[in-house]
Amino acid sequence: MIFSLTAHRVLDLLFPERCVLCGGYLSFRSRRGPFPVCGDCAGSFVPEAGPRCAVCSMPLISEDRLCMRCRGRERRFADNHSLFLYSRPRVARALAAYKGEGATGLAIFFGDFLADHLRGMDPGLVLVPVPCRRESLTRRGFDQVLLLCRALRRRHGFRYRRLLVRSGGGREQKTLNRTDRETNLRGAIQPKKSIRGGVPKRVVLLDDVFTTGATADACAGVLTAMGVERVSVLTIAID
Template sequence: MRLPPVVRLSLEDALALLLPVECAGCDEPDAALCDACRSALAPAPTLQILDGVRVWSGLPFAGVPARVLRALKEEGRTGLAPSIAPALAAAVRALDRDAVLVPLPTSRASMRRRGYRVVDLVARHGGLRVTRLLSPGRATADQRGLGVDERARNVAGSLRARGGAGARVIVLDDVVTTGATLSEAVRALRHAGAEIVGCATIAATARHNGRRAPLVTDP
């Protein structure tokens, strides 16, 4: 059962009395998310056009949004998902409400470590229904610390798509950095016959040196 926001916040405040917590955005004590940081998560969609593919992102991956996303992904603070869900929903609405929403697959290692799929969880709290058409085709190295070209090579040919022929699809991810993983998802889905409407992410990093990996490659 999905609790109303007022009830959920009351429960979080009560839990904070028993189990002291710190704000995920600023470390203020006794609140999972303080009012100021909650306000900083208000959707502010931005658009990138990368090799003809529209990529809408609900928030910048910096400051409070970055800290909250890291807390959700790396610290298991799943109670933060409802607070960032509006950002993903806003990015999807900017593209098409009626397209099939396909999240990037979660690696087995990440699933074992977390026990949940980050994008799927956030999408559910945003009232978005996802369809998992993508699956890993081969193992890849951790993308963290890799440059633009290295990321592209690392994920090239790493995803497979099953089904989706003729469907209008929006690819979902948590953060767009270089765009390499989204590029691979677009390739796999197009190869399976899907029409790509665009990509939607919770957040986007700033451009580095004015470069992005291409989002469209030949099947």
């Protein structure tokens, strides 16, 4: 035990690591888990409470059941649940570090929160990752949603299936408005050519951020055409 603590202290000195949120140095004692977030910052992440839109998960102020942007709109997915609000500075910072700065250990950090929510759902659920743009994969070097799925499988035993692929280039969704997002996605999401074991009837589509719902809707449309009967969506944050 003494040797183990001494070894950790030596490693802390030789290879200092900083929390991606507050910038403080991480040590064996201050970190909460196998990810670059200190205990204090990790403890500040609490899934959003209060009334939420039954479709997109946007917090409701005075609306009843549905937010204004979901009223009168047809969605091909049943519902979305987002754990956090992207407008929270630490949430946005953590996602930027994960997606843009290569802090891949945050897949475990976010995955643990996602697992807590998934445990309250159908125990036989199958996760389906939203496919990554080829350009984003090349630039980033990893598929951030697929990493989440792998963390959920390794640490918590959840199953996932790669049923979708993204064809063509297209522009990044985050640079577009709602109408342009829908246009940009036409034909971009396709079923994977080789699927073993059939198609599950109920799936949870996993993504990092829910914005207009255009990506989730496009994926749900393809999954429904493949034979999936119900598509729920789960995301880290809603913007």
